[in-house]
Amino acid sequence: MATAMVIVLAFAAAGCGDGGKDGKTSAGASSQSGPSSSTNGQQTNTSAASPDSTVKLAEATGEGGVVLTINSVKRDSGGFLTVAGQVKNTGTDDFVATSPWAGTERDVLASGDSVAGATLVDKTGKKRYYVLRDTGGKCLCTMGISSIKAGQTVPVFAQFPAPPAGTKDVDFQLPTFPTMTVPVSG
Numbered sequence: 001m002a003t004a005m006v007i008v009l010a011f012a013a014a015g016c017g018d019g020g021k022d023g024k025t026s027a028g029a030s031s032q033s034g035p036s037s038s039t040n041g042q043q044t045n046t047s048a049a050s051p052d053s054t055v056k057l058a059e060a061t062g063e064g065g066v067v068l069t070i071n072s073v074k075r076d077s078g079g080f081l082t083v084a085g086q087v088k089n090t091g092t093d094d095f096v097a098t099s100p101w102a103g104t105e106r107d108v109l110a111s112g113d114s115v116a117g118a119t120l121v122d123k124t125g126k127k128r129y130y131v132l133r134d135t136g137g138k139c140l141c142t143m144g145i146s147s148i149k150a151g152q153t154v155p156v157f158a159q160f161p162a163p164p165a166g167t168k169d170v171d172f173q174l175p176t177f178p179t180m181t182v183p184v185s186g
Contacts, residue, residue, distance in 0.1 A: 058172070058180035065091035066148065068156075068177050073170065075186035080132065081120070081162040083172055083182070086155050089148040097145045114143040115156050121171040121179075122163040129160040129170075 058070045070085040089095045097113055116139035120129040132140040141158040148154055163170060169183045 057182045060177045060180050061090075062174075062177040064093070064095045065089065066095050066176075068174060068180075070172060070180060070182050073172070073182045073184050075162050075184060076159075079162050081129075081160045081170075081184065082157055083118070083120070083160070084155070084157040086153050087145075087148060088153040089150055092150050094150055095148045097147060113146045114139050115141050115145065115158050115174060116143075118158045118172065118174045120160050120163070121173065122167050123171060124167060125164060127163065129163065131158045131160060 055071050056069055057073060059067060061067050067088045067090055068085060069088070070083060072084045073081065074084075075081050116131050118131055118141065121127070122129070134140060139158070142154075142156040145154060145156070163184070167184060169181055172180045172182050
Protein backbone atom coordinates (compact mmCIF):
# COMPACT_ATOMS: atom_id res chain seq x y z
CA MET A 1 0.00 0.00 0.00
CA ALA A 2 2.80 2.41 0.88
CA THR A 3 4.52 1.66 -2.44
CA ALA A 4 1.29 2.38 -4.34
CA MET A 5 0.90 5.69 -2.50
CA VAL A 6 4.49 6.67 -3.30
CA ILE A 7 3.86 5.88 -6.97
CA VAL A 8 0.65 7.95 -6.97
CA LEU A 9 2.38 10.90 -5.31
CA ALA A 10 5.39 10.68 -7.64
CA PHE A 11 3.11 10.55 -10.66
CA ALA A 12 1.07 13.49 -9.41
CA ALA A 13 4.15 15.57 -8.57
CA ALA A 14 5.70 14.91 -11.98
CA GLY A 15 2.60 16.32 -13.65
CA CYS A 16 2.25 19.44 -11.49
CA GLY A 17 4.26 21.82 -13.70
CA ASP A 18 2.52 24.16 -16.09
CA GLY A 19 4.99 23.78 -18.95
CA GLY A 20 6.06 27.42 -18.66
CA LYS A 21 2.56 28.73 -19.30
CA ASP A 22 0.69 31.08 -17.05
CA GLY A 23 -1.83 28.36 -16.09
CA LYS A 24 -4.71 30.01 -17.95
CA THR A 25 -6.49 29.35 -21.20
CA SER A 26 -7.55 32.25 -23.37
CA ALA A 27 -10.93 31.97 -21.66
CA GLY A 28 -9.28 32.22 -18.21
CA ALA A 29 -9.86 28.64 -17.02
CA SER A 30 -7.22 26.79 -15.01
CA SER A 31 -4.74 24.62 -16.85
CA GLN A 32 -4.39 20.90 -16.24
CA SER A 33 -0.97 19.82 -15.12
CA GLY A 34 1.51 18.65 -17.72
CA PRO A 35 2.10 19.58 -21.33
CA SER A 36 -0.97 21.21 -22.78
CA SER A 37 -2.33 22.49 -26.01
CA SER A 38 -5.09 24.95 -26.71
CA THR A 39 -7.84 24.20 -29.21
CA ASN A 40 -10.28 27.04 -29.84
CA GLY A 41 -9.74 28.32 -26.31
CA GLN A 42 -10.08 24.89 -24.67
CA GLN A 43 -7.22 23.75 -22.47
CA THR A 44 -6.51 20.04 -22.71
CA ASN A 45 -3.77 17.73 -21.52
CA THR A 46 -2.41 16.06 -24.63
CA SER A 47 0.02 13.78 -22.81
CA ALA A 48 -2.79 11.68 -21.34
CA ALA A 49 -5.54 12.43 -23.85
CA SER A 50 -4.15 11.11 -27.12
CA PRO A 51 -6.30 8.09 -27.96
CA ASP A 52 -6.82 6.77 -31.47
CA SER A 53 -9.99 8.63 -32.43
CA THR A 54 -10.86 5.98 -35.02
CA VAL A 55 -11.46 3.45 -32.24
CA LYS A 56 -14.91 3.72 -30.64
CA LEU A 57 -15.35 1.55 -27.58
CA ALA A 58 -18.58 3.33 -26.61
CA GLU A 59 -20.52 6.43 -27.50
CA ALA A 60 -23.40 8.26 -25.84
CA THR A 61 -25.32 11.47 -26.46
CA GLY A 62 -25.96 13.82 -23.56
CA GLU A 63 -27.56 17.23 -23.10
CA GLY A 64 -27.62 19.67 -26.01
CA GLY A 65 -26.49 17.14 -28.62
CA VAL A 66 -23.08 16.65 -27.02
CA VAL A 67 -21.60 13.26 -27.91
CA LEU A 68 -19.09 11.50 -25.63
CA THR A 69 -16.94 8.89 -27.36
CA ILE A 70 -14.65 6.58 -25.38
CA ASN A 71 -11.61 5.64 -27.48
CA SER A 72 -9.48 3.76 -24.94
CA VAL A 73 -9.57 2.29 -21.45
CA LYS A 74 -6.03 1.20 -20.58
CA ARG A 75 -4.29 -0.13 -17.51
CA ASP A 76 -1.00 1.61 -16.79
CA SER A 77 1.96 -0.16 -15.19
CA GLY A 78 1.65 1.92 -12.00
CA GLY A 79 -1.77 0.51 -11.08
CA PHE A 80 -3.83 3.18 -12.83
CA LEU A 81 -6.56 2.97 -15.42
CA THR A 82 -6.88 5.81 -17.94
CA VAL A 83 -10.09 6.44 -19.84
CA ALA A 84 -9.56 8.64 -22.90
CA GLY A 85 -11.93 9.90 -25.53
CA GLN A 86 -13.53 13.01 -26.89
CA VAL A 87 -16.56 15.20 -26.44
CA LYS A 88 -18.12 16.68 -29.58
CA ASN A 89 -20.78 19.36 -29.73
CA THR A 90 -23.00 18.21 -32.60
CA GLY A 91 -25.53 20.97 -31.91
CA THR A 92 -25.82 24.34 -33.61
CA ASP A 93 -25.29 26.38 -30.42
CA ASP A 94 -22.30 26.60 -28.12
CA PHE A 95 -22.62 24.16 -25.21
CA VAL A 96 -21.93 25.41 -21.70
CA ALA A 97 -20.43 22.50 -19.79
CA THR A 98 -22.51 21.74 -16.76
CA SER A 99 -21.17 21.67 -13.23
CA PRO A 100 -22.19 18.01 -12.71
CA TRP A 101 -19.24 17.03 -14.94
CA ALA A 102 -16.94 18.38 -12.22
CA GLY A 103 -18.56 16.21 -9.56
CA THR A 104 -19.92 16.85 -6.12
CA GLU A 105 -16.48 17.55 -4.62
CA ARG A 106 -16.10 20.75 -6.65
CA ASP A 107 -16.34 23.05 -3.61
CA VAL A 108 -13.80 21.03 -1.63
CA LEU A 109 -11.21 20.34 -4.31
CA ALA A 110 -9.72 22.68 -6.88
CA SER A 111 -10.44 20.95 -10.20
CA GLY A 112 -12.76 23.64 -11.54
CA ASP A 113 -14.46 23.04 -14.88
CA SER A 114 -13.44 19.44 -15.50
CA VAL A 115 -14.61 15.86 -15.89
CA ALA A 116 -13.71 15.07 -12.25
CA GLY A 117 -17.27 13.82 -11.66
CA ALA A 118 -16.61 10.74 -13.80
CA THR A 119 -16.69 7.35 -12.10
CA LEU A 120 -16.00 3.74 -12.99
CA VAL A 121 -18.01 0.83 -11.67
CA ASP A 122 -16.65 -2.71 -11.51
CA LYS A 123 -19.92 -4.66 -11.36
CA THR A 124 -18.14 -7.97 -10.79
CA GLY A 125 -16.12 -6.63 -7.85
CA LYS A 126 -19.03 -4.42 -6.74
CA LYS A 127 -16.83 -1.36 -6.39
CA ARG A 128 -17.01 2.26 -7.61
CA TYR A 129 -13.82 4.14 -8.50
CA TYR A 130 -13.43 7.92 -8.49
CA VAL A 131 -11.02 10.09 -10.49
CA LEU A 132 -7.57 10.27 -8.88
CA ARG A 133 -6.38 13.57 -7.37
CA ASP A 134 -2.93 15.10 -7.07
CA THR A 135 -1.53 16.35 -3.77
CA GLY A 136 -3.14 19.76 -4.38
CA GLY A 137 -6.59 18.21 -4.77
CA LYS A 138 -6.79 18.65 -8.54
CA CYS A 139 -8.14 15.80 -10.58
CA LEU A 140 -5.98 13.71 -12.87
CA CYS A 141 -8.38 14.48 -15.68
CA THR A 142 -9.18 17.05 -18.33
CA MET A 143 -9.72 20.48 -16.81
CA GLY A 144 -10.72 23.85 -18.25
CA ILE A 145 -13.83 22.76 -20.12
CA SER A 146 -16.24 25.64 -19.61
CA SER A 147 -17.89 25.64 -23.02
CA ILE A 148 -17.70 23.75 -26.29
CA LYS A 149 -18.37 25.61 -29.53
CA ALA A 150 -20.84 24.20 -32.06
CA GLY A 151 -19.03 21.55 -34.12
CA GLN A 152 -16.00 21.51 -31.81
CA THR A 153 -14.40 18.29 -30.55
CA VAL A 154 -12.47 18.35 -27.28
CA PRO A 155 -10.23 15.44 -26.15
CA VAL A 156 -10.89 14.26 -22.59
CA PHE A 157 -9.29 11.83 -20.17
CA ALA A 158 -9.73 10.71 -16.59
CA GLN A 159 -7.42 8.53 -14.53
CA PHE A 160 -8.66 6.08 -11.89
CA PRO A 161 -7.21 3.43 -9.59
CA ALA A 162 -7.12 0.22 -11.65
CA PRO A 163 -9.65 -2.47 -10.78
CA PRO A 164 -8.34 -6.02 -10.21
CA ALA A 165 -6.56 -7.68 -13.15
CA GLY A 166 -9.49 -10.06 -13.70
CA THR A 167 -11.88 -7.18 -14.46
CA LYS A 168 -12.53 -7.27 -18.21
CA ASP A 169 -15.01 -4.39 -18.48
CA VAL A 170 -16.26 -1.46 -16.41
CA ASP A 171 -19.17 0.96 -16.52
CA PHE A 172 -18.00 4.52 -17.23
CA GLN A 173 -20.25 7.25 -15.89
CA LEU A 174 -20.05 10.98 -16.57
CA PRO A 175 -22.99 13.03 -15.27
CA THR A 176 -25.53 14.03 -17.96
CA PHE A 177 -24.57 11.02 -20.14
CA PRO A 178 -25.95 7.48 -20.03
CA THR A 179 -23.70 4.84 -18.45
CA MET A 180 -21.40 3.14 -20.97
CA THR A 181 -19.92 -0.34 -20.52
CA VAL A 182 -16.38 -0.38 -21.90
CA PRO A 183 -13.70 -3.10 -22.20
CA VAL A 184 -10.43 -2.71 -20.27
CA SER A 185 -7.17 -3.30 -22.13
CA GLY A 186 -3.64 -3.81 -20.84
